[in-house]
Amino acid sequence: MVLQDLGRRINTAVSDLTRSANLDEKAFDSMVKEICNALIEADVNIKLVATLRNSIKRTVDFKHMAAGVNKKRIIQKAVFHELVKLVDPHAEPFKPRKSKPNVIMFVGLQGSGKTTTCTKLARWYSARGFKACLVCADTFRAGAFDQLKQNATKAKIPYYGSHTQTDPVIVAREGVEKFKKERFEIIIVDTSGRHRQEKDLFDEMVQIQDAVTPDQTIMVLDATIGQAAEAQSRAFKEAADFGAIVITKTDGAAAGGGAISAVAATHTPIVFIGTGEHMLDLERFSPQPFVSKLLGMGDVAGLVEHVQSLKLDQKDTMKHIASGIFTIKDLRDQLSNIMKMGPLSKMAGMIPGLSNMMGGMDDEEGGAKLRRMIYICDSMTEKELESDGKMFVEQPTRMTRIAHGSGTSVREVEELLTQHRMMAGMAKKMKGGMANMQKAQGAMGGGNKQQQLAAMQKRMQSMGGANAMGGGMPDLGAMMKMLGGGARGGGGMPDMSALGGMGGMDMASMMKMMGGGMPPGGGGRGRR
Numbered sequence: 188m189v190l191q192d193l194g195r196r197i198n199t200a201v202s203d204l205t206r207s208a209n210l211d212e213k214a215f216d217s218m219v220k221e222i223c224n225a226l227i228e229a230d231v232n233i234k235l236v237a238t239l240r241n242s243i244k245r246t247v248d249f250k251h252m253a254a255g256v257n258k259k260r261i262i263q264k265a266v267f268h269e270l271v272k273l274v275d276p277h278a279e280p281f282k283p284r285k286s287k288p289n290v291i292m293f294v295g296l297q298g299s300g301k302t303t304t305c306t307k308l309a310r311w312y313s314a315r316g317f318k319a320c321l322v323c324a325d326t327f328r329a330g331a332f333d334q335l336k337q338n339a340t341k342a343k344i345p346y347y348g349s350h351t352q353t354d355p356v357i358v359a360r361e362g363v364e365k366f367k368k369e370r371f372e373i374i375i376v377d378t379s380g381r382h383r384q385e386k387d388l389f390d391e392m393v394q395i396q397d398a399v400t401p402d403q404t405i406m407v408l409d410a411t412i413g414q415a416a417e418a419q420s421r422a423f424k425e426a427a428d429f430g431a432i433v434i435t436k437t438d439g440a441a442a443g444g445g446a447i448s449a450v451a452a453t454h455t456p457i458v459f460i461g462t463g464e465h466m467l468d469l470e471r472f473s474p475q476p477f478v479s480k481l482l483g484m485g486d487v488a489g490l491v492e493h494v495q496s497l498k499l500d501q502k503d504t505m506k507h508i509a510s511g512i513f514t515i516k517d518l519r520d521q522l523s524n525i526m527k528m529g530p531l532s533k534m535a536g537m538i539p540g541l542s543n544m545m546g547g548m549d550d551e552e553g554g555a556k557l558r559r560m561i562y563i564c565d566s567m568t569e570k571e572l573e574s575d576g577k578m579f580v581e582q583p584t585r586m587t588r589i590a591h592g593s594g595t596s597v598r599e600v601e602e603l604l605t606q607h608r609m610m611a612g613m614a615k616k617m618k619g620g621m622a623n624m625q626k627a628q629g630a631m632g633g634g635n636k637q638q639q640l641a642a643m644q645k646r647m648q649s650m651g652g653a654n655a656m657g658g659g660m661p662d663l664g665a666m667m668k669m670l671g672g673g674a675r676g677g678g679g680m681p682d683m684s685a686l687g688g689m690g691g692m693d694m695a696s697m698m699k700m701m702g703g704g705m706p707p708g709g710g711g712r713g714r715r
């Protein structure tokens with residue numbers, strides 16, 4: 188069962204119970220049973236499932252529950268807490284330091300996704316301001332260096348390797364020395380994939396480790412192996428000590444839950460999970476946000492971090508919103524920023540309740556809709572783009588011209604202008620909120636970003652989370668209001684501009700529109 192399905196099934200079990208009229212012990216028992224069945228189907232070890240079942244039952248003790256307590260809340264909290272415990276390795280991974288070389292060596296079985304993950308990780312650090320590079324010490328598999336070269340070039344990451352040198356220890360040492368001299372901060376060394384029985388390759392791995400003395404050795408595990416992950420990591424641990432694990436292919440693996448919980452049980456930190464073949468499909472693993480996302484409660488801190496890493500150009504739009512203005516060009520910039528963020532389905536997982544709303548719409552549909560909106564903007568004159576949109580009301584023929592030019596319909600142009608009007612209205616309202624928020628941030632002296640993100644996540648969960656677990660839709664309108672008026676809650680909000688494309692964007696109406704729903708007033712005048 189892929190992770191999304193597992194999350195959906197658990198969520199449904201909890202929502203059905205908390206919505207049902209008879210919230211009694213019998214109904215509670217059948218919910219626990221359904222959760223356990225789902226976990227077992229995802230290949231979670233039966234002993235771990237039994238521990239989870241007993242803990243939930245101990246916490247939600249119907250016999251001794253005082254009258255008047257909020258049973259729903261207790262059940263939701265217990266399920267959430269126990270799922271977090273199930274995937275929590277209770278171990279802190281190594282944290283690279285800036286302005287010094289941090290050598291990270293990758294090990295793993297053949298085909299587990301090492302080379303792909305090396306490049307994803309180098310890109311991840313590079314996007315966060317580290318000077319990152321790659322060394323290919325896989326001289327065993329023909330084509331390994333070419334694969335790394337290709338990936339690295341695409342991600343614009345400097346690399347080192349050799350087509351002629353056959354000793355991987357020499358290549359690794361030379362590459363690391365070269366990049367240390369060039370003051371790289373993250374030096375990632377890719378090694379050959381191994382089979383457990385290949386003693387020579389295991390020895391080679393130890394020799395590379397001795398030669399480059401990595402600050403961290405990461406083992407890459409393929410999620411498809413499920414709970415066998417535990418035995419596999421043990422075999423590697425016997426040969427080379429590693430500090431952390433990356434679990435790849437969690438997007439398609441039926442046994443992803445099994446792999447994650449099995450590794451967590453060994454108390455080895457899981458640093459990242461691979462969620463697809465694309466360069467951006469790497470997510471930092473953290474138990475609470477992971478479970479939150481699994482259950483459709485979003486991962487707002489992850490979203491903020493992701494958007495920040497994309498270094499989107501937000502300066503002009505943020506300046507505009509701060510003074511209550513939102514032009515059509517601002518809308519166009521936001522649309523292209525959304526396109527840069529990655530597949531919409533992944534973004535939706537990070538926003539509380541949004542994946543429910545996207546139900547039925549695939550990435551292709553959503554992407555195509557966004558592209559058509561951008562074509563419409565690109566068919567406007569500079570004057571139209573910089574306008575507040577009123578000129579279209581005064582001269583409706585402009586819409587016909589733009590529809591012709593962009594290969595869309597007048598109805599689509601109208602939809603875009605309606606969306607723009609709504610967002611311009613929001614920008615006007617947000618004028619005060621932005622100033623307050625900046626003041627609050629100033630008062631906090633910049634503050635601790637982690638604390639700010641944690642506070643935001645908590646607030647988001649208290650709004651969206653309870654609803655999501657209860658089966659309802661979180662109030663995205665309220666969420667946007669909160670984004671606009673962060674100072675009210677006593678600070679604890681990240682920089683508004685950090686929200687990038689989300690800043691000021693009414694996602695609820697945006698998604699509704701992308702789903703084909705007509706905003707009010709958009710009659711069927713268009714030609715197709």
Ligand SMILES: Nc1nc2c(ncn2[C@@H]2O[C@H](COP(=O)(O)OP(=O)(O)OP(=O)(O)O)[C@@H](O)[C@H]2O)c(=O)[nH]1
Binds near residue numbers: 381
């Ligand atoms: N769906 C999905 N595919 C992935 C993920 N990570 C890697 N892959 C794919 O897995 C396949 C193997 O990946 P590689 O990076 O070549 O694996 P490797 O461990 O370096 O292989 P060897 O060098 O032979 O040991 C490739 O097709 C990747 O695109 C992931 O998170 N999700």
